[in-house]
Amino acid sequence: MRTRPLKVALLGCGVVGSEVARIMTTHADDLAQRIGAPVELTGVAVRRPSRVREGIDPGLVTTDATALVKRGDIDVVVEVIGGIEPARSLITTAFEHGASVVSANKALLAQDGAALHAVAEEHGRDLYYEAAVAGAIPLIRPLRESLAGDKVNRVLGIVNGTTNFILDKMDSTGAGYQEALDEATALGYAEADPTADVEAFDAAAKAAILAGIAFHTRVRLDDVYREGMTEVTAADFASAKEMGCTIKLLAICERAADGGSVTARVHPAMIPLSHPLASVRGAYNAVFVESDAAGQLMFYGPGAGGAPTASAVLGDLVAVCRNRLNGATGPGESAYAALPVSPMGEVVTRYHISLDVADKPGVLAQVATVFAEHGVSIDTVRQQGKDGEASLVVVTHRASDASLSGTVEALRKLDTVRGVASIMRVEGE
Amino acid sequence: MRTRPLKVALLGCGVVGSEVARIMTTHADDLAQRIGAPVELTGVAVRRPSRVREGIDPGLVTTDATALVKRGDIDVVVEVIGGIEPARSLITTAFEHGASVVSANKALLAQDGAALHAVAEEHGRDLYYEAAVAGAIPLIRPLRESLAGDKVNRVLGIVNGTTNFILDKMDSTGAGYQEALDEATALGYAEADPTADVEAFDAAAKAAILAGIAFHTRVRLDDVYREGMTEVTAADFASAKEMGCTIKLLAICERAADGGSVTARVHPAMIPLSHPLASVRGAYNAVFVESDAAGQLMFYGPGAGGAPTASAVLGDLVAVCRNRLNGATGPGESAYAALPVSPMGEVVTRYHISLDVADKPGVLAQVATVFAEHGVSIDTVRQQGKDGEASLVVVTHRASDASLSGTVEALRKLDTVRGVASIMRVEGE
The missing domain is CATH 3.40.50.720 (NAD(P)-binding Rossmann-like Domain)
Incomplete structure (x- = not known):
């Protein structure tokens, strides 16, 4: 020595x-x-x-x-x-x-x-x-070394402990966002100014890093679609439960089906309770990696702390x-693939949409027509009446984000649609 | 290039x-x-x-x-x-x-x-x-590189897919060992001669490798205590369920509390359903690593296949x-710690013991005395009578394997104990 x-x-x-x-x-x-x-x-x-x-x-x-x-x-x-x-x-x-x-x-x-x-x-x-x-979770090294002989297609993970703590609290106690945030702050899981966590800037930075390494492509922070979790409500959790799901803030990096482009995004999403990420509690982090040869791998552990x-x-x-x-160096940047990073509109996934609608005949037909006109196929619809108003919960098949946005815009213009209560993506199926 | x-x-x-x-x-x-x-x-x-x-x-x-x-x-x-x-x-x-x-x-x-x-x-x-x-699970590299600046205290894992498939089948369908093995064979999860898997030779080899890397100490195959899973019964699964547990074949590598020695062992064990390893299904593998600074990490994925x-x-x-x-080489063998590998008798854990006993007064007192004489503290006892016979299920606090063996030997000598139906370790708590 x-x-x-x-x-x-x-x-x-x-x-x-x-x-x-x-x-x-x-x-x-x-x-x-x-x-x-x-x-x-x-x-x-x-x-x-x-x-x-x-x-x-x-x-x-x-x-x-x-x-x-x-x-x-x-x-x-x-x-x-x-x-x-x-x-x-x-x-x-x-x-x-x-x-x-x-x-x-x-x-x-x-x-x-x-x-x-x-x-x-x-x-x-x-x-x-x-x-x-x-x-502490080994993730960069497995991605850039262990999987260096494989083709990674998807990285799906909970990469921010603060928001997972808050969402887990909302899920398990029925608390609202503010109440859960207050508890996270009191326990030291959230900072005095929680913006970087709850608005998902932190998770977006991690998504950019992961996507870059996974796809051998430069992915900048600006390339990552970002949506915080401050607007997730107790009602969203109730809806998720009815679907056998919970809500997590997910970082999702995907290779397009044709392999020719990639996307990276961070947003709250419903995932089935049967998915291993659904049972990640408190401030823990966990990341799923899907690749051609290795199949599905998961890495789990504490995502923060000294x-x-x-x-x-x-x-x-x-x-x-x-x-x-x-006298050597380890692997440096690997960006040779240089795949284009597609905008959010090209992401394809499923959606859970809650609409407040007038409680009268023909509304469902109108709504269904709008979805059809935008090429978004409906998987299930659930209608609930209450005091002359009704709510309509639509779960779609896979559709592009652009098609879904177009659908929602058109729905808002319908006289019979009083409001769009929530839109949430459904992942991990 | x-x-x-x-x-x-x-x-x-x-x-x-x-x-x-x-x-x-x-x-x-x-x-x-x-x-x-x-x-x-x-x-x-x-x-x-x-x-x-x-x-x-x-x-x-x-x-x-x-x-x-x-x-x-x-x-x-x-x-x-x-x-x-x-x-x-x-x-x-x-x-x-x-x-x-x-x-x-x-x-x-x-x-x-x-x-x-x-x-x-x-x-x-x-x-x-x-x-x-x-x-495919990155495990060697994380242990010998990612955790190279940390102190690993425990590796606890499901490292054999064949036996996990069999145990999962027994758990979910109530099937006996032979029936579950037959299905594993038919589906190609078990080889024609399943000895290496079901007698845990395969898992023991992996435990030796993991312990060696985790503790920077040479651990040979002979140092690993090995117990197969061919004697696990449907009754064991029923007992496990009553305790809120399931049964897994676990590879367990531990550093002694004083840090001066290590152990490595492979055997079936009960683990709580709340433990992440409990929900590892089918032929999947998963390994928990506990270290001083990183805390608890888990690595999950397909453990075999081309x-x-x-x-x-x-x-x-x-x-x-x-x-x-x-012109360089990666990390070679790291065995500088050269810690002694303790025999199984020094392993400390909890036990679940089923006894067939005579259904008459005083039996529980006799049995409890034997545990006490060997310094094994009882956590819970459950007594069930049936047709003049009774069964006694004892769950102990943590005790050394040697103390437990001594206890069981003495129990067998009691006239009132007709037989020791099963002994199983309880891990992951």
Whole structure:
């Protein structure tokens, strides 16, 4: 075993960073054995140096992250700051000064992954980011290595723990969205400003990363259709139950049936209770991967939290250090397929639509005609009358999102349709 | 991209080998892009050359596997023959002649993994074997790479599809063992001689491999406690149901609470219906991994079959080829921890014991005294009388296997105990 240590710079020392530092210290011997050389925490860049950081030598702490990554003797930079800047500049500078990088930064990878991979490649360095998607769950490595000889057709997953906690709570207690969100906030599962989670920006970034790797195609954050889950109601859950379904916020990356294009989207959807994703509880994450040869695989585990995310970061750190000792690099960006990313209108799936309609003869015929005119085939209809009003629940066969949108637009123009109470996609069948 | 192809020799062209060859042909362009160089199927060693092999150039087929691996120009040997010999000699010869090896051979890896790794290392070559455990499910790579910075404490899994199919059938239809086995055989899930599956030799080999990787310790097949599932009865399933459990054949690799030793075992066990492994149906496999930082992870998918196993083989092939182009090797054997493997007697778990006893006063007191004398604490007792006889179902708290064995031995000596109808461990709580 080499005795000269590999030098690691840690950018950020919050919930994840402090766990990374702690494990690097407590498991130093194991890490050295597994890597083939000791690793040394050489510097820790933080914003607030005055905060006490248990177990971290105060002499390592600096507020000058740029100077740290420019030292020139750093082997690996671990970036757990998050956000676009200064993370992006620091990572770029790290590559330019000879370091490899391990990052947990989904937003940055989703937005600028291609550019960062290019800089890494230019300097012959690694960029690893297992922790950016689904916390501790090994997902990036299985997709880009284990399934490297297979053809992935679909990735379907729960990749945001906060929203899964909220939806699970609504499902199990009948609570409304706000009540469930309040509980998630009180328990620390939701942040004070929950926008990134509940409006699905976080899940969309992960979908972009997963789709890119799964399909060997650049998928940018802007390519991902995004719909949050703030408008999911207790009534939606009641409807889902009647169909033998529950509601999950799903990230769905699909290859078109003809193989010529891909789509990526994030939205709430009904899935059958018999689907393994339906029983993913609390803040857990789980991702289904469907491929030609392997068939259906599922990966399940904690999708967030300091220690789980640190586990993923350290797995990458070991791999990157091994590569370093080998004088090699791991797999870089693989975007050779360069498939077009189709817009949401071309996505084909099933829909559950609740309409408030006038309770009089002929309404169903009118509604059915509109669906037919737009080429959307109806699977089931359920009509319920109440006080002169009625509700009509339509579940369709598979149709394109564009056809469905056209149908809904036309339905809204009908005099007999008082309102469209909800539209939800039905997945996982 | 390099234009000179990497040369691959395929040993064995049965269910898995023919799928490997097929995918290498149909996905040649993708594989080349992902590796960075084309791969060429240079030779296929088979026992019966007369069998028609669709899509394989007859000019590549040979019966002389030894000559093929001795050619000296082979970059990667893919071994899907199975069994100990000639696979072991061929793999050794392959390393000696400069090739890296991808194998799906669980029996060989469990028995001689350490020796084969040593030869690979001596010659600076890779030995990869993702397909040896749980078919297409990425498990070896996550354990030895993704979790390389974590401390794995437990691996708990369903790693044999044949027995899971049989047990699932018994559970869902109330069928007896023989009836369920017959159906598995008819459907092609069980082989004509099902011994390796139903007596858990197959699962024990996988447990040895998983324990070795998880604990960085050599665990040989002989170190694994093994109990088949041929004696599981419909009555056992009825008992399990009463406890809110089902029965699965589990491979369990554990680190002792003090961290100073490990155990590996394979046996049927009751697990709560609420445990995710309880809902693994048919011939599917699933493995739970518990570690310090990541917490609980689960990996699920098809555990056998030509295409799924080929997917795992090809993932390894891509990795090994990339290493080859990099002039590097991936992680080799990691056995530095060298923890002692404790015998079954030291395993601590819960037990479900059914006794046939005389239906008279004082029997329960006698039985309870025997448990107490052996230091086995009782959780619940259920007594049922029938025609002068009675049955007593005891569920214990956690106790060592040695204490439980002593208890059962003493119970058998009691006049009032007519027989021990079944003993089953209770896991996953």
